[in-house]
Amino acid sequence: METRLKFKESICTSYVFHMLSVANIGYENDYGTKYKDYHHLEDLKILKNNETYLTVEGGSRCGQLYTLMVGIPATYDNIMDMDSYFHSIIELFSTGDLNREYSIFRNRYTGEAFEDLSQQRAFVNEVYEIFNTYSTEIIDIAHVMLRNSKLFQERVYEKTRPIVNEYTKAFKQTIGKFGDLMSKWEQILLVAYKIPNFNVILIDSIDNGAQAIDINQLNDVFGMYDNHEVLVRFISHELGTYLMMENLSDEVKSDLLDYWNAIESLSSYLNTMYITGLADDVGANEYIEWYKSNYEMGSDFILEQLIKKAREEIEKNRKRKNSEF
Incomplete structure (x- = not known):
């Protein structure tokens, strides 16, 4: 395919x-x-x-x-x-x-x-x-x-x-079983990729360090995992995060550090629940819990508004909790 x-x-x-x-x-x-x-x-x-x-x-x-x-x-x-x-x-x-x-x-x-x-x-x-x-x-x-x-x-x-090359050949068989990941992300986020292709470059030198390294707009570098499903989950997570970043406003991007947890957590949540079914490694956090309660599959939502609302409500909850002590 x-x-x-x-x-x-x-x-x-x-x-x-x-x-x-x-x-x-x-x-x-x-x-x-x-x-x-x-x-x-x-x-x-x-x-x-x-x-x-x-x-x-x-x-x-x-x-x-x-x-x-x-x-x-x-x-x-x-x-x-x-x-x-x-x-x-x-x-x-x-x-x-x-x-x-x-x-x-x-x-x-x-x-x-x-x-x-x-x-x-x-x-x-x-x-x-x-x-x-x-x-x-x-x-x-x-x-x-x-x-x-x-x-x-x-x-x-x-x-x-x-x-x-041998690892890549075998891994392509594994990731192929999960279908067209880029189309899945477009369908669930209700936005489209602006890039024609997303290139994955697998290398064997980056264990125990930064992964999913975007060296430019079209190419991301990943390490080689013994468990192929770990890499599938990782690549899918990056596809989700990348699609969000392409479609967020300059206002959000200029304040990216403040929004980063909201973006990464949404990618993790959707990846696990709807895209691959594989447990992500972000772990439970207040953003994940918020999306569980407020995101509904098939609902007509605007991506940026969802992320902004998550951040706004979680910040309010944090301030409220701090004021109670």
């Missing part, structure tokens, strides 16, 4: 998160232990020293250099283009020359080409102004990534690739 949920193989995504794992950045697992000795200790130290800049924590924190040095390079389809990106990064932040051909940035940030040179210069100037404070760190990290990409391609990827 053809669905919009796709499984994508990516050597560049695998490489970027391989380097985070072997440097023990956000991930501490057997994979990192196994492959860290392939790399020079000084390179791993450089990455480790910049851990805060290169990591994310759910909806609560995004490292200052995560997009530039992790998210964007992970979206490339081949090592050569990714290396060119890092060379461009080094050139830009070493020279400060904003007049060079840096169309690579616009394409990776927005998926759109520059209309003219003045537009390119304005955009590159914006990138430079945002990140120039971290120019030393950016250059150091980029050099590390360039020094190790060929080694990964020749000595690691050829070993790990067949393992990941």
Whole structure:
């Protein structure tokens, strides 16, 4: 059955998160232990020293250099283009020359080409102004990534690739049994995805760390679980959360930290009750309990109004309880 949920193989995504794992950045697992000795200790130290800049924590924190040095390079389809990106990064932040051909940035940030040179210069100037404070760190990290990409391609990827592909093949059979998850979410939330496809990239280096990592609008990275149903539940949860985020207003998105529990809990509740039937790992909380009492399958509701009402009433209950003590 053809669905919009796709499984994508990516050597560049695998490489970027391989380097985070072997440097023990956000991930501490057997994979990192196994492959860290392939790399020079000084390179791993450089990455480790910049851990805060290169990591994310759910909806609560995004490292200052995560997009530039992790998210964007992970979206490339081949090592050569990714290396060119890092060379461009080094050139830009070493020279400060904003007049060079840096169309690579616009394409990776927005998926759109520059209309003219003045537009390119304005955009590159914006990138430079945002990140120039971290120019030393950016250059150091980029050099590390360039020094190790060929080694990964020749000595690691050829070993790990067949393992990941075999797992993906088997997992697709499992998740297929749950039907068209994206259509299910659209039907229950009464809104539609704006993206044509949702790409899942499975990699074997991110145990014991952040999962469901959106490296851009179309691609999410997940680890490989022995229990396939755990991964089905995880992917479905992200599909629900993503669909909500696409259809919420800028008002809510600008205050996302305050709404995050309401959004995540709604995704968890609906995923368990109506989409997959698999118990989510969020656990019982006051938002889940509120949705149990106030959400009715098939009711004509507006997504944002439901989330706002949940947050408003739970905040009132919290204040009332606090005033009683």
